[in-house]
Amino acid sequence: MSATAWLSKKLSSGKILCQACAQSCKMDEGEYGICGVRKVEDGELKLLVYGLAAAVNIDPVEKKPMFNFLPNTKAFSLGTVGCNFSCKFCQNFDISQYPKEHEHKIFGKELPPERIIELAIENGCKSIAYTYNEPIVFFEYTYDTAKLAHEKGLKNIYVTSGFETRKALDLLAPYIDGMNIDIKGFTEEFYKEICGARLKPVLECVKYAHEKGIWVEITTLLIPGKNDSDEEIRNIAKFIAEVDPTMPWHLSAFHPMYKMLDVPSTPLSTLRRAYKIGKEEGLKYIYVGNIADEDYESTYCPQCGERVIDRQGQIGQYVTNELDENGTCPHCGYSLEGVWH
Structure with a gap:
């Protein structure tokens, strides 16, 4: 369509x-x-992809990953073909890079906004996630769907590389409740050579989305030898802390993929090192992903240190949430930052 x-x-x-x-x-x-x-x-x-979904799933919201956002609920997740980045490590390259690698051909199943809302409600989802490829490239499709979703009481999540313009964010802000934004590295060289993009607009997007009142969580995929030095990790942590130390940071393990099959997987030690650096810089919510580590995947109250959301098994598989609907810690009464209802 x-x-x-x-x-x-x-x-x-x-x-x-x-x-x-x-x-x-x-x-x-x-x-x-x-x-x-x-x-x-x-x-x-x-x-060219309006109403054409190339990937559709019902996922735990934790898979987006969103951890301080409606925990232990389902998100109706969809994406199209196409992407404004060309990341050499893309795990969804079969849809994101498809038009560029197949002479501008596109594919997808017809799924208009109205039907997305119906399916989300029928399947007990609390939110709709625009994910798998970069949602800003199918902006008008996401905008129409998100607007309808809000009318029906559903929340909306953008899972994005953070290249939205201010104009796009101004239009999206009334309807997008949460964003998971990738900060893929912290050098212009990394963005240019590995992602086909630039760092500065991403940092501006993070700050502006936060200013607009959208709940933002950050993801960084740590790639051995590419963006995993102490200095680069610390620079990312410092940037997030300056915007808002309560902004969750997801540290994700790289596995050989797409055009980076010769790069080894990220060891757990790297993720734990990054976790420690993030804590040193004052970040309140840090999570380790793409690797089983329940102690580092769970949510702890920033005030009393008690584990208040326990996550075990595969991501989103076993989630025990002790917080009430306002995100209040049952141990000390602290109101945890996030979107809880």
Whole structure:
């Protein structure tokens, strides 16, 4: 399905500027954006994957990963093909890079916003997650769905690389309740060479989404020899702490994938080292993922130190939440930061 990609602007040169993400593609007739799913046709920008879901699942919200957000509930999760990044370690490259690697072909199952809401409610989901590929590339599809979801009492989650423009965030903020934003590294070199993007817009996105009142959690995939030095880990932790020390940080283990099959998996020791550095920088909620480690996956009250959300097994498999609907610690009465109802 194709629909007008209305988050765009016609320039005096005759080109169309896409205003969804910081790649800021300027396209002539017949040209595609970097994402491969936004194209100029008949003088206007079209979203080629509107209503076309390439991946659909019902997941524990913890898989997004969102840990301080409606714990132990289900999220109706969907994505399309296409991405504005080209990460060499992408675990969903089969959909994210599909248009770029298959001569602009697209695929997906017809799933209009109204049907997404129906399925989410039928399956007892409390939220809808736009995930698997980069949701900002199918912005108009997410926007229409998120607006409908709010009308029906469902929350919305963006799982993103953080390249949203301020204009996009201004439009999304009334309807997006949570974002998990990747900070993939902390050097422009890493972003340019490994991700096909830039660091600065990501950091600006984190700060602006937080300012807009969206609940933000951060994920960093630690890749041996690429972004796992003490200095880089500490710089990321410092940045998060400066924005908000209660912003959760997910430290994720890399496993050989896509174009980085020659890089070894991340050892547990690296994740625990990063966890310790994050604590030293004052972060209140740090989680280890992609590796079984229940002590480091659980949530602890920042005031009394008691374990208040216990996570065991595969991510989201066994979750015991002791907090009440306001996120209050039963041991000391502290109100934990997050979205609890």
